[in-house]
Amino acid sequence: MNTATNSRTGRLNGKVALITGAGPGLGGVIATAMAHEGARLVICDINPEALKTVAAQLAEMGAEHLAVCCDVSDSAAVDAMFAQAVQRFGTVDILVNNAARLPSSPAETERRNKHYAYATTSIPRQSLGIVSSLSDDDWLKWWGVNMHGVFYCTRAALRLMEPQRSGKIINIASIAGLSTGSMHSPGYSATKAGVISLTKTAAYDVAGANVYVNAIACGGVMTPPFEAYLATATEQQKNSLFQMMPLGRLGTPQEYASLAIYLASDEHYLVGQVISPNGGMVI
Numbered sequence: 001m002n003t004a005t006n007s008r009t010g011r012l013n014g015k016v017a018l019i020t021g022a023g024p025g026l027g028g029v030i031a032t033a034m035a036h037e038g039a040r041l042v043i044c045d046i047n048p049e050a051l052k053t054v055a056a057q058l059a060e061m062g063a064e065h066l067a068v069c070c071d072v073s074d075s076a077a078v079d080a081m082f083a084q085a086v087q088r089f090g091t092v093d094i095l096v097n098n099a100a101r102l103p104s105s106p107a108e109t110e111r112r113n114k115h116y117a118y119a120t121t122s123i124p125r126q127s128l129g130i131v132s133s134l135s136d137d138d139w140l141k142w143w144g145v146n147m148h149g150v151f152y153c154t155r156a157a158l159r160l161m162e163p164q165r166s167g168k169i170i171n172i173a174s175i176a177g178l179s180t181g182s183m184h185s186p187g188y189s190a191t192k193a194g195v196i197s198l199t200k201t202a203a204y205d206v207a208g209a210n211v212y213v214n215a216i217a218c219g220g221v222m223t224p225p226f227e228a229y230l231a232t233a234t235e236q237q238k239n240s241l242f243q244m245m246p247l248g249r250l251g252t253p254q255e256y257a258s259l260a261i262y263l264a265s266d267e268h269y270l271v272g273q274v275i276s277p278n279g280g281m282v283i
């Protein structure tokens with residue numbers, strides 16, 4: 001038995017947790033953290049290499065798991081993944097809708113820097129010209145994964161959870177859906193606001209079947225997309241970013257994973273809530 005196995009506390013003992021976007025970013029950290037708590041894991045990602053990395057970590061821990069390469073924006077592929085999960089483990093008790101496209105392309109980075117400079121520098125008020133310059137593609141590319149994927153997975157999970165009268169769904173949203181936190185990326189922000197809205201309607205819908213749906217609206221998290229941004233940002237750009245965070249730092253994936261475990265556990269009375277660990281960026 002390795003150290004990781006010894007440190008398990010069993011808050012999710014025997015539960016089956018399906019986590020989307022479970023590559024080495026936040027999804028993978030939530031997966032290994034839930035395994036530490038005794039959960040059996042179904043991990044899914046569109047990127048086979050990313051999936052392999054996290055599957056190897058789970059294997060190293062001796063955690064029971066199933067890795068499925070799946071594009072969550074494909075409704076039929078999502079249904080097939082849940083069928084595989086049922087075949088292997090009998091059901092799904094916990095769903096973490098974590099998979100997403102993030103605003104990290106060079107064009108998005110340029111807009112991000114423009115936003116941060118505008119928010120932290122004394123310059124004349126002006127239009128940033130972001131919305132008016134977006135193409136149809138810039139707008140539409142966000143919806144498949146970030147919004148439709150969350151709906152397809154939620155629907156498939158509820159078809160198991162409602163009849164068994166138990167389940168926990170945790171949607172990974174963002175302060176982008178709550179505030180001006182990512183106003184440089186209107187499509188990303190709109191889809192994350194959509195996730196928050198779906199969280200509330202689904203939560204109301206299924207609470208009577210003892211299924212709890214809640215959202216985590218993340219602030220900045222130190223995962224590969226933010227690491228890549230910080231690796232190329234100038235000192236001034238980094239200062240602008242941290243200036244907007246009262247705590248002066250990004251959150252660690254572990255700080256978010258501990259909240260996901262709490263929401264997945266039977267230790268709370270939370271229904272349709274949006275909890276936002278963000279270092280004070282949105283209060």
Ligand SMILES: NC(=O)c1ccc[n+]([C@@H]2O[C@H](COP(=O)([O-])OP(=O)(O)OC[C@H]3O[C@@H](n4cnc5c(N)ncnc54)[C@H](O)[C@@H]3O)[C@@H](O)[C@H]2O)c1
Pocket residue numbers: 020021022023024025026027044045046047050070071072073097098099100101102145149172173174175217218219220221222223224225226
């Ligand atoms: N990093 C941050 O600062 C931050 C801030 C707010 C919210 N979030 C949210 O946290 C979650 C995790 O983000 P992260 O920072 O770990 O980024 P990440 O890019 O490391 O993780 C996203 C994962 O989703 C996978 N994915 C993308 N499209 C997919 C698809 N169609 N089907 C299945 N998997 C797909 C990617 O391959 C990747 O492994 C996302 O929902 C993101 O919006 C992150």
